[in-house]
Amino acid sequence: MSAEAQQFIASGVADAIGTITLTSAARRNALSHGMMDAISTALLDFQTQDVRVAIIQAEPGAKVWSSGHDIGELPVGGLDPLRYADPLEHTLRAIRRFPGPVIAKVSGSVWGGAFDLVLSCDLVVADPSASFAITPVNLGVPYNTTGLLHFMGRLRLNVIKELFFTAAPAGAAQALEWGIINWLVPAGEIDAFTGDLARRMAAKAPLAMAVIKEQLRVLSDEVPIAAQTFERLQDMRRMVYDSADFREGIAAFREKRAPQFTGR
Numbered sequence: 001m002s003a004e005a006q007q008f009i010a011s012g013v014a015d016a017i018g019t020i021t022l023t024s025a026a027r028r029n030a031l032s033h034g035m036m037d038a039i040s041t042a043l044l045d046f047q048t049q050d051v052r053v054a055i056i057q058a059e060p061g062a063k064v065w066s067s068g069h070d071i072g073e074l075p076v077g078g079l080d081p082l083r084y085a086d087p088l089e090h091t092l093r094a095i096r097r098f099p100g101p102v103i104a105k106v107s108g109s110v111w112g113g114a115f116d117l118v119l120s121c122d123l124v125v126a127d128p129s130a131s132f133a134i135t136p137v138n139l140g141v142p143y144n145t146t147g148l149l150h151f152m153g154r155l156r157l158n159v160i161k162e163l164f165f166t167a168a169p170a171g172a173a174q175a176l177e178w179g180i181i182n183w184l185v186p187a188g189e190i191d192a193f194t195g196d197l198a199r200r201m202a203a204k205a206p207l208a209m210a211v212i213k214e215q216l217r218v219l220s221d222e223v224p225i226a227a228q229t230f231e232r233l234q235d236m237r238r239m240v241y242d243s244a245d246f247r248e249g250i251a252a253f254r255e256k257r258a259p260q261f262t263g264r
């Protein structure tokens, strides 16, 4: 792993299971371009080492699993903040296309784009300290349509709307009830539980597993919509990312104050 990547993650392989640990605690594991590139590269490296199952985790005892997209890297002033080429979107695609199960092992709080990353993993195992918040309305961000499809592929519409419209963190028990997580496990047992789950899947037929995962991705991600509809939605998103409210949301975070949104 490059010295650059080591600023953001640690990774290792044992018994065909690859583990990526987010280690940028000072910035609450914000999903910076550097961290996203490091995760995407680690997933590519796993494929050269016959890794069959991957686990993405924070460091033991982390209060924040990840604080989401690095707000300082969100472009303001006429650029789509969540465009196809954004490193975060590239990493989400790398997770969804990894030819084997990717498990998100979650302790601590998950924010914004990190929630999309967790839902892009195939399974989620969490301990009682976990919480999940999707936060575009805190900043005035026009979430991207692909990202909304990630949520629709996992959660009920009324749950998605409550999560997006309130930006309130869902605690671990609520996350289990809403289907955000597969398993809620005591903190002292989450490592053993996740390792056992990974080993059981790593022992199964990898080719069948990889093809079934890709079939499910295509069936859930590749939803056709009319070109004119997509362009209309993009125009609506452009109005949002060009708005004074979006600039206010970013400025308020930077100045550590509450935003004053005007709807313009």
Ligand code: YXS
Residues within 6 Å of the ligand: 026, 027, 028, 030, 031, 064, 066, 067, 068, 069, 070, 071, 072, 074, 109, 111, 112, 113, 114, 134, 135, 136, 137, 138, 139, 141, 143
């Ligand atoms: O003040 P310094 O320089 O020490 O830096 C602080 C924070 O500014 C920084 N930091 C971040 N920097 C960039 N992007 C972030 N997402 C981010 N989160 C944190 O890390 C240093 C320590 O943060 P601090 O003092 O606030 O830590 P804390 O333990 O008191 O609070 C932890 C959090 C996670 C509750 C708090 O950092 C927080 O609320 N962070 C922002 C969470 C958030 O709104 N994430 C959404 C990012 S935007 C995104 O993902 C999508 C585009 S969307 O908006 O559509 O969902």
